[in-house]
Amino acid sequence: MTLSSTGDSLVLVTSSHDPQLLKGVLSLLLLHLLAEQESYGYEVVQRLQGAGFTDVLEGTVYPALARLEREGRLASRLVASSSGPARKYYRLTDAGQQALAAGRAGWARHAAGVDAILSRPTTAAPQKGS
Amino acid sequence: MPHTVTRLDRLRIERLVWSLDQRLYDLPSRTRIAHRREVRANLLAAAAEVGTAEALRRLGGPRELAGQYLDAELGEGARHSWLAAALFALTTPLVLNFFLSEAANAYQQALTATATHPDGSYTWGGVTWLQSPLTFVLHEGQATHVGGAWTPLTYLILLGGAVACGRLWRALPRRRNHRPAPSATDSLAL
Numbered sequence: 001m002t003l004s005s006t007g008d009s010l011v012l013v014t015s016s017h018d019p020q021l022l023k024g025v026l027s028l029l030l031l032h033l034l035a036e037q038e039s040y041g042y043e044v045v046q047r048l049q050g051a052g053f054t055d056v057l058e059g060t061v062y063p064a065l066a067r068l069e070r071e072g073r074l075a076s077r078l079v080a081s082s083s084g085p086a087r088k089y090y091r092l093t094d095a096g097q098q099a100l101a102a103g104r105a106g107w108a109r110h111a112a113g114v115d116a117i118l119s120r121p122t123t124a125a126p127q128k129g130s
Numbered sequence: 131m132p133h134t135v136t137r138l139d140r141l142r143i144e145r146l147v148w149s150l151d152q153r154l155y156d157l158p159s160r161t162r163i164a165h166r167r168e169v170r171a172n173l174l175a176a177a178a179e180v181g182t183a184e185a186l187r188r189l190g191g192p193r194e195l196a197g198q199y200l201d202a203e204l205g206e207g208a209r210h211s212w213l214a215a216a217l218f219a220l221t222t223p224l225v226l227n228f229f230l231s232e233a234a235n236a237y238q239q240a241l242t243a244t245a246t247h248p249d250g251s252y253t254w255g256g257v258t259w260l261q262s263p264l265t266f267v268l269h270e271g272q273a274t275h276v277g278g279a280w281t282p283l284t285y286l287i288l289l290g291g292a293v294a295c296g297r298l299w300r301a302l303p304r305r306r307n308h309r310p311a312p313s314a315t316d317s318l319a320l
Contacts, residue, residue, distance in 0.1 A: 042172040042179075058176065059190030059198065062169065067202035084174040085167060 017055060026064050028103040031092060035100055040087040041065055065090055073099050132178055139182040143173045146192055153196030155213045157203055165199055215296025222288060230278060233257055234264055238273045241266055260284050
């Protein structure tokens, strides 16, 4: 998984995802996407898929949005739709903005730590009995 | 490519929404209804975009989705179930009354079947511990009875059973080992 940051925009390019890794950063991704633009559940999924997360399922994203709303990081409002029932649009609260800032810093710290280890040269594995 | 959502598609969506709704009864009704409406609106939007079959597939089964919603709202791990407690509290009295009534009827039939008992009052102690004594009045071969109410122990067993069935002690606020909900930063578990 490659993560690059250009100014305020987060670009993620992935070919396949470790579900555990994705679960760990899903909240951060959702906060960032909703900080960029107020969206409803399916639109968030589409934007995630557009960023390369094609294997993110709706069944994972909707409960994650519900959890963030329960934690006070998201607020929602119903907006009438011409093509069906009213849609629930999510936006960040002040607590959500703070969580996003903290999450960004945390991600940078983790990524730097992991990169520092992974960039070390490796030696050949010692032979058995030597 | 946009897809047309037919009536059959709507029925398939409603089936999933209903199935999900049935599994969310442990949530407050307002939350449950909000989730139901949101899933329906999102499914209709997805069905118009990628087709109903694909939209339903990507949402996953109602059981898994409900489990994730319950985890999101109530926290992960073992939790209480008001639904299970209510089910026990409602069905057990029906079953219990049926068996107590059958026992009383059996005693009454024993009094009237042989026609050898003289008219008068007969007292049966009832099912031990569970009910008060029953008094049968026999008059010209016909018997009626009064009594047989539940004892306090029966009510206590019902209450205890409902608590045990619904694991309601988990609904109590935790006094020890209380940890706040993980923040977005904390959840960066790598």
